Amino acid sequence: MNGRVVRAVVPSGPPVRILVDGGEVTAYTGESVLVAVLAARNALRQHEFGDEARAGFCLMGACQDCWVWLADHSRVRACTTVVSDGMSVLTGAPPGFDRRD
Amino acid sequence: MRRLDLTAVIRVAIVGAGPAGIAAAGVLAAHGVAATVIDEGRQPGGQIYRRARAGLALDIDTLFGAEVPNYRNFHAAFDGLRGRIDYRPQTLAWGVDGKQLHTVRSNEADTIDFDALILATGATDRVMPIAGWTLPGVFTLGGAQVLLKEHGCLIGRRIVFCGSSPLLYLAAKQYRAMGATIAAILDTTPFAAKVGAAVDLLAAPNTLARGLGYMRALRGERVPIHHGVTLSAFEGASGVERVRFRNRSGREHVIGCDGVAFGFGVKPETQLPELAGVELRYDAVFRQWLPDADADGRCGGNVYVAGDGATIGGAEAAAVTGQLAACAVLDDFKIAVAGVDRARARRQVTRLRRFQRGLARAFTWPADVIRDLDDDVMVCRCEGITAGELRASIRADFGPTEVNRLKAITRCGMGRCQGRFCGLTAAELTAQTLGIPLEAVGRLRTQPPVKPIPLAVRLAGNSVAAARDETSAPA
Numbered sequence: 303m304n305g306r307v308v309r310a311v312v313p314s315g316p317p318v319r320i321l322v323d324g325g326e327v328t329a330y331t332g333e334s335v336l337v338a339v340l341a342a343r344n345a346l347r348q349h350e351f352g353d354e355a356r357a358g359f360c361l362m363g364a365c366q367d368c369w370v371w372l373a374d375h376s377r378v379r380a381c382t383t384v385v386s387d388g389m390s391v392l393t394g395a396p397p398g399f400d401r402r403d
Numbered sequence: 404m405r406r407l408d409l410t411a412v413i414r415v416a417i418v419g420a421g422p423a424g425i426a427a428a429g430v431l432a433a434h435g436v437a438a439t440v441i442d443e444g445r446q447p448g449g450q451i452y453r454r455a456r457a458g459l460a461l462d463i464d465t466l467f468g469a470e471v472p473n474y475r476n477f478h479a480a481f482d483g484l485r486g487r488i489d490y491r492p493q494t495l496a497w498g499v500d501g502k503q504l505h506t507v508r509s510n511e512a513d514t515i516d517f518d519a520l521i522l523a524t525g526a527t528d529r530v531m532p533i534a535g536w537t538l539p540g541v542f543t544l545g546g547a548q549v550l551l552k553e554h555g556c557l558i559g560r561r562i563v564f565c566g567s568s569p570l571l572y573l574a575a576k577q578y579r580a581m582g583a584t585i586a587a588i589l590d591t592t593p594f595a596a597k598v599g600a601a602v603d604l605l606a607a608p609n610t611l612a613r614g615l616g617y618m619r620a621l622r623g624e625r626v627p628i629h630h631g632v633t634l635s636a637f638e639g640a641s642g643v644e645r646v647r648f649r650n651r652s653g654r655e656h657v658i659g660c661d662g663v664a665f666g667f668g669v670k671p672e673t674q675l676p677e678l679a680g681v682e683l684r685y686d687a688v689f690r691q692w693l694p695d696a697d698a699d700g701r702c703g704g705n706v707y708v709a710g711d712g713a714t715i716g717g718a719e720a721a722a723v724t725g726q727l728a729a730c731a732v733l734d735d736f737k738i739a740v741a742g743v744d745r746a747r748a749r750r751q752v753t754r755l756r757r758f759q760r761g762l763a764r765a766f767t768w769p770a771d772v773i774r775d776l777d778d779d780v781m782v783c784r785c786e787g788i789t790a791g792e793l794r795a796s797i798r799a800d801f802g803p804t805e806v807n808r809l810k811a812i813t814r815c816g817m818g819r820c821q822g823r824f825c826g827l828t829a830a831e832l833t834a835q836t837l838g839i840p841l842e843a844v845g846r847l848r849t850q851p852p853v854k855p856i857p858l859a860v861r862l863a864g865n866s867v868a869a870a871r872d873e874t875s876a877p878a
Binding site for chain 2: 306307308309310311312313314315330331332333334337341344345346349351352354355356357358359360361362363364365366367369382384
């Protein structure tokens with residue numbers, strides 16, 4: 303699947319590797335989780351109260367429609383959180399959690 | 404000597420590090436007052452002067468065009484202030500109690516005692532629901548620009564810019580300069596409305612000329628521009644693939660795309676002013692509730708407002724209102740103000756606000772479109788509440804006639820965004836369904852925290868305190 307977001311400026315910093323639902327994705331130091339995931343995927347997450355995929359909306363920390371789970375069971379707002387090497391992002395709730403939690 | 408003593412003891416907190424907040428901090432610093440500046444961003448600039456992330460070779464001249472000098476001046480001013488303010492990036496100010504401002508950074512909470520509080524909280528995009536607006540690939544207009552400015556990224560390859568805003572043309576120009584294909588610009592306001600607003604728009608002839616210049620340049624590059632359209636739907640399977648609209652003669656058109664940026668002007672972030680006890684008043688031109696302040700941003704109770712979070716006026720007006728608010732603080736604490744030509748600043752603000760009121764008429768909020776929204780269109784994207792559910796609730800016997808009641812019954816506005824993106828629509832729907840004026844249905848009240856904060860935050864003293872649960876949105 304091609305990404306949704308396009309990097310218009312060639313990233314110069316060192317690449318970092320993150321996992322998105324277990325699959326490896328290359329991102330760049332300083333990028334947001336939102337950019338890293340959407341450069342490789344169509345969407346960020348599933349809506350809590352439906353089957354819709356969501357890919358964020360306001361891109362400035364106001365709409366809260368880009369929250370994703372991390373494998374350590376924490377949740378982050380993808381548009382304002384910076385990627386780190388080895389970060390493991392889940393587009394759905396981790397096992398044992400309900401996505402409405 | 405008395406002046407110096409007072410300066411040493413006044414504690415000023417500023418929320419926001421865009422043009423208004425930093426201009427205020429600059430005036431205060433020039434008078435020996437080191438303000439504490441709370442910024443949700445990683446770097447100063449707000450949304451308008453958002454800096455590229457570290458290590459990104461973004462060509463600022465290409466991106467900012469005629470705005471380059473303003474962008475550079477802003478960041479030079481901030482750099483010059485660095486040692487003279489207490490700048491706290493990535494910090495959310497989530498509540499105000501009396502003379503205390505509550506903040507959280509990562510999982511660390513803090514409380515800032517202040518003598519004066521300047522709220523320069525800025526604004527978000529004003530949006531209205533359109534069928535398909537929750538599809539991946541549909542973003543706010545301001546958000547599309549922020550992604551480009553901070554990350555050098557485009558929301559897609561082939562973009563439709565739509566809604567009603569002068570920023571449609573600027574954003575399209577920026578996206579085109581960075582390599583995107585502009586599928587179309589769909590402006591919901593008829594061109595005639597722009598001509599009708601010309602008198603007020605001439606209050607800032609340079610800004611007007613710049614805007615017309617963008618429009619002309621895009622036309623010259625054969626970007627399809629339609630005025631007076633009605634947006635019918637954003638459509639696609641797993642993401643947006645096309646925009647369906649009716650042109651001004653009512654004929655239906657479909658344009659293919661893989662990204663949509665839309666917005667209808669801006670919506671001030673009035674949550675913190677409200678929590679700080681500032682009265683909000685209804686503004687009939689903007690059809691929104693704005694903080695009640697005097698000409699310098701003074702709201703009473705040692706609270707001051709500046710920038711687009713107070714009265715919509717754009718970046719240049721924001722900087723001047725920031726200076727005026729800082730001067731008002733100095734006045735109120737009997738510190739003599741030097742080096743600011745206040746008469747000139749007030750004239751400038753009046754002029755730019757008149758221009759912005761002209762813009763509100765040239766780029767209207769199409770309230771009547773909300774009346775015609777299909778029942779199955781989602782209004783509240785957090786909780787998944789449709790226009791039909793809201794109408795059914797409003798029409799029921801003893802149904803709500805006020806938006807906070809509507810929220811309690813339907814959950815519309817109760818989600819994580821706290822009604823930032825559905826509140827205006829919920830109010831318009833209520834007023835239209837009942838046939839009463841918009842101001843009569845009120846506005847969604849703010850509850851702290853103004854944005855979700857972690858379940859457990861650590862106080863600066865290291866003790867563990869349970870704060871509000873991020874997932875249990877305030878009712």
